[in-house]
Amino acid sequence: MPDPLLALNALDARYGDFQALYGVDMSIERGEVVSIIGANGAGKTTLMRSISGLTRNDPAQVVFDGRPIGDLRADLIAGLGIALVPEGRQLFPSLSVEENLVLGGKTRRPGPWSLEKVCDLFPILGERRSQASTALSGGQQQMVAIGRALMANPELILFDEISLGLAPVVIGTIYDVLPGIIGEGMTALLVEQDISRALAVSSRVYCLQEGRVSLEGRTDQVSREDITEAYFGAAAA
Amino acid sequence: MIEWVNALVQGILLGGLYALFAAGLSLIFGVMRLVNIAHGDLIVLAAYIGLSTTMILGVHPFVALLIVMPVMAAIGYALQRGLLNQALGDDILPPLLVTFGLSVIIQNALLEGYSADPQKLNGGMIETASISLGGLAVGILPLLTFAIAVAVIAALQWVFYSTGLGRGFRAVSDNQEIAQLMGLNKAHVFGLAMALALAVTAIAGILLGVRTSFDPAIGGGRLIFGFEAVIIGGLGNLWGTLAGGVILGVAQTLGAKIDPGWQLLAGHVAFLVVLAVRPNGLFPRVEH
Numbered sequence: 001m002p003d004p005l006l007a008l009n010a011l012d013a014r015y016g017d018f019q020a021l022y023g024v025d026m027s028i029e030r031g032e033v034v035s036i037i038g039a040n041g042a043g044k045t046t047l048m049r050s051i052s053g054l055t056r057n058d059p060a061q062v063v064f065d066g067r068p069i070g071d072l073r074a075d076l077i078a079g080l081g082i083a084l085v086p087e088g089r090q091l092f093p094s095l096s097v098e099e100n101l102v103l104g105g106k107t108r109r110p111g112p113w114s115l116e117k118v119c120d121l122f123p124i125l126g127e128r129r130s131q132a133s134t135a136l137s138g139g140q141q142q143m144v145a146i147g148r149a150l151m152a153n154p155e156l157i158l159f160d161e162i163s164l165g166l167a168p169v170v171i172g173t174i175y176d177v178l179p180g181i182i183g184e185g186m187t188a189l190l191v192e193q194d195i196s197r198a199l200a201v202s203s204r205v206y207c208l209q210e211g212r213v214s215l216e217g218r219t220d221q222v223s224r225e226d227i228t229e230a231y232f233g234a235a236a237a
Numbered sequence: 238m239i240e241w242v243n244a245l246v247q248g249i250l251l252g253g254l255y256a257l258f259a260a261g262l263s264l265i266f267g268v269m270r271l272v273n274i275a276h277g278d279l280i281v282l283a284a285y286i287g288l289s290t291t292m293i294l295g296v297h298p299f300v301a302l303l304i305v306m307p308v309m310a311a312i313g314y315a316l317q318r319g320l321l322n323q324a325l326g327d328d329i330l331p332p333l334l335v336t337f338g339l340s341v342i343i344q345n346a347l348l349e350g351y352s353a354d355p356q357k358l359n360g361g362m363i364e365t366a367s368i369s370l371g372g373l374a375v376g377i378l379p380l381l382t383f384a385i386a387v388a389v390i391a392a393l394q395w396v397f398y399s400t401g402l403g404r405g406f407r408a409v410s411d412n413q414e415i416a417q418l419m420g421l422n423k424a425h426v427f428g429l430a431m432a433l434a435l436a437v438t439a440i441a442g443i444l445l446g447v448r449t450s451f452d453p454a455i456g457g458g459r460l461i462f463g464f465e466a467v468i469i470g471g472l473g474n475l476w477g478t479l480a481g482g483v484i485l486g487v488a489q490t491l492g493a494k495i496d497p498g499w500q501l502l503a504g505h506v507a508f509l510v511v512l513a514v515r516p517n518g519l520f521p522r523v524e525h
Contacts, residue, residue, distance in 0.1 A: 054414050074417035083418070090415045094407040103408055107420040152420070 005030045005187050006051065006156055007063040011070075013043075013050045020046035022211045028156070028189060033182050035190040035198035035219070038208035039231060044191045045087060047208070048160045051189070052084045053077035064156070079107045083154035087161040087191075089145040091133040097144055098129040104148030111153025112184055118147035121177060139170030146174070150181065157181075159190045163197060175201060195227065207231055241494065243373050248490035250375070252483030253383030254448065257441035258463035259470075259478045260390060261434035267473045268406045268430040269325060271332050275339040277460030279435060282343055283309050283442025284451050288356055298358040298443050306439040313435030317428040325427070340456065347453035358446035382444050386482070389437055390475050396433070397475070406430055465508040471518025480520060484511070 008026040012019065020043040028034050038044050049055035051062060053074035062070040069077055083104075091100050101115055119126030122143040128136060133144055142162060149157055163171040171194070178201050182188050192198035199205060199219045207215035207230035215222065215230030262276050273279075283305055290301035316339075324335040366377040397403035408416040409426045417423055445451060445459070462485060470481030485504050492503020511519065 052418055054417070073422070074414070075420045075422045078418055078420040086415060086418070090412060092408045092411040092415070094411050095404060099404055103404055103416075103419050103421075106405075148419075 003063075003066045004028055005032075005065060006189075008047075008051075009061055009063065011047075011050060011057060011061045013046050013055055013057050013061075015043075015046045015049075015055070020211050021050070024208075024211070024213055026206060026213070026216075028187060030155075030187055031185060032204060033188045033190065033202045034204045034206065035192055035202035036206045036208060037192060037195050037198055037227070037231065038214075041210075042208040043211040044208055045160065046211075048084060048087075048158055048189075048191060051156075051158060052082055078152060079109070081109060081153070081155035082158065083149035083152040083156075084158045085142075085145050085149045085160060085162060087164060089138075089141045091141055091144055091148075093132070093134045095133060096130050097125055097133050097136065100133050100144050101125070101129075101147050101151050104151030105153075107152050109153040113150040113153050115151070118150055121150075121180070122147060137170075138166050139173065142166060142170070142174055146177075146181075154186065156187045156189065159188065159192070161191055161193060163192065163194045171197070195231075209233055239372060241491075244490045244494040245487060246370075246373060246375060247379065248487030249483050250379035250383045250486070251490060252466075252479070252486030253379070253386035254441070254444055254482070255462045255466045255485050256386045256479040256482030257382075257389060257437065257444065258459050259466035259482055260386075260393060260475065261437045261441070262460075262463045263467045263470075263473070263475060263478045264393065264430060264434045264437070266467070268410050269427050270329070270410075271321065271325060272329070272336070274333060274336040274460065275343060275456075276336075276438070276463060277458065278340045278343040278347075278456035279309070279312075279438050280442045280445060280459050281451055281453060281456040282312075282347065283435075283439040284358065284446035285347055285351055285356070285453075287358055287439075287443045287446055288351075291358060298360055298447050302439060302443055305443060306436045309435040309439040309442075310432040313431040313433075313438075314428040316435075317431035318424060321431065322424050322427055344453050344456060351453065353452055353454070355450040355452045356446070357450045358443065360447035364447065378448060382448070385440060385444065386479060389440060390479050393433075393437070394475050402429065462504070465504065468518055469508060469511045471521035473522035474518075474520045477518060477520030477522075481518070484519075 004027040006028040008024050011021050011024040013021040036044055036047065046055060050057055053072055057070040059068035059070045064080060064082065095103065101118055124140055125143055125147060133141060162174060175197055190198055190202055202219055205217060205219050205222060206213055207227060209230060215226060258280060262273060265271050265273050286308055287298055287301045287305045290304045291298055320335065321332060324331040360378065363378050367374045368377065397406060405421050405426050409421060409423055413423055466481035466485050467478055469484050470477030484507060488507035489500050489504040493500035
């Protein structure tokens with residue numbers, strides 16, 4: 001069996017001064033779409049920070065494409081082909097829409113995505129390319145954030161809470177394009193509070209609870225009851 | 238009356254030099270939120286490197302810029318990567334203390350190497366040449382200084398808003414973590430910003446040394462003028478910095494016209510008035 005694209009091995013990670021993840025094991029195969037669910041404070045954001053290099057850990061705790069990257073700098077990890085669509089979009093306010101996208105392609109990795117291709121995916125971004133990114137609506141900003149990550153032509157794309165703070169109709173639009181993106185052969189990890197959305201687009205799910213994996217399984221095999229128990233803990237069930 | 242007009246013109250041109258003092262300071266603060274207390278001493282250091290270059294090679298100070306600019310840029314990059322990056326963080330105090338210490342070290346090293354005697358860069362003819370403009374004799378050197386200041390600020394503006402390097406500067410300034418996720422090495426980007434700032438400082442140091450005599454202790458005064466120009470103009474706005482320099486220069490020359498002893502005082506008063514009336518400066522950067 002080939003190596004997984006991403007493996008987390010007993011990942012212990014801290015968020016500021018307190019430990020947020022305890023011995024988390026995960027394995028993501030090439031081309032898979034995996035969702036990660038969990039309540040606030042379960043450690044989802046720390047997980048994303050650890051994979052993208054914003055939080056540094058022991059080298060072997062995060063292995064990407066067979067290579068230990070746990071203690072690698074974030075800019076070098078970006079060059080290896082991991083891109084993050086961060087929670088809250090986090091566009092660069094001093095940069096125009098086009099500049100945000102171009103900066104996303106800074107790593108110059110070869111691949112299908114280009115400025116033109118992103119603007120084909122989200123035509124509104126082409127129309128508003130020279131505007132300040134802050135002049136856009138929340139949904140349009142999320143499109144820029146996704147486009148910016150695609151510009152890096154990543155092998156693994158991380159989506160952190162892409163539906164947070166957006167109107168339901170906008171969330172629908174964003175989720176409608178996801179299969180097209182993933183169809184390009186990209187591997188995706190999706191952190192999401194909207195569980196039904198997450199399960200609908202992914203083939204496998206991990207549930208985090210207080211920094212530990214409380215459930216792992218195929219989305220077509222886990223039941224609502226399993227998830228409720230994994231999400232809130234046995235005491236609440 | 239013509240004397241007052243003359244003082245006004247001289248003040249405007251002097252403002253160009255102050256804008257050059259301030260431009261590097263403004264750039265560094267803009268990109269990495271670093272207040273560089275050693276900036277004035279780095280200007281003086283550039284003047285001394287210019288002095289050594291002119292003496293060893295026997296070239297005009299302006300020609301010496303071809304050496305001094307890359308040397309200062311290299312010093313800037315090394316200083317940033319080797320020292321200042323380690324001091325930067327959430328707390329603003331460590332970089333202040335480190336650059337304050339750097340200021341003391343540069344002053345004492347210059348004192349050790351060049352003694353406390355005042356030195357001067359020999360600009361030759363250009364120092365005394367002037368042209369007549371509507372009854373006013375305007376010095377070529379101040380005119381040239383002002384033109385260089387405008388050109389430098391236009392060039393910095395171009396770098397910031399029209400190049401990939403400037404895009405990196407703005408991105409890191411906006412959000413350091415997310416900029417790293419784009420593949421930007423923060424430490425390297427900061428190094429480049431400091432290199433660019435000290436290349437500008439090299440120009441300021443050479444023009445200072447041709448204009449007046451200098452000694453190792455005058456850095457502090459240049460730092461204050463630079464700070465005042467930045468604050469008057471508004472943080473993060475390079476053209477505002479030029480305006481700030483001009484306002485400071487005009488206040489000083491008009492003050493000196495009233496009483497020679499009021500030159501520095503008038504400049505500081507103008508600064509305090511702006512600070513009291515418009516705490517964000519006259520042309521603060523518009524935040525989106």
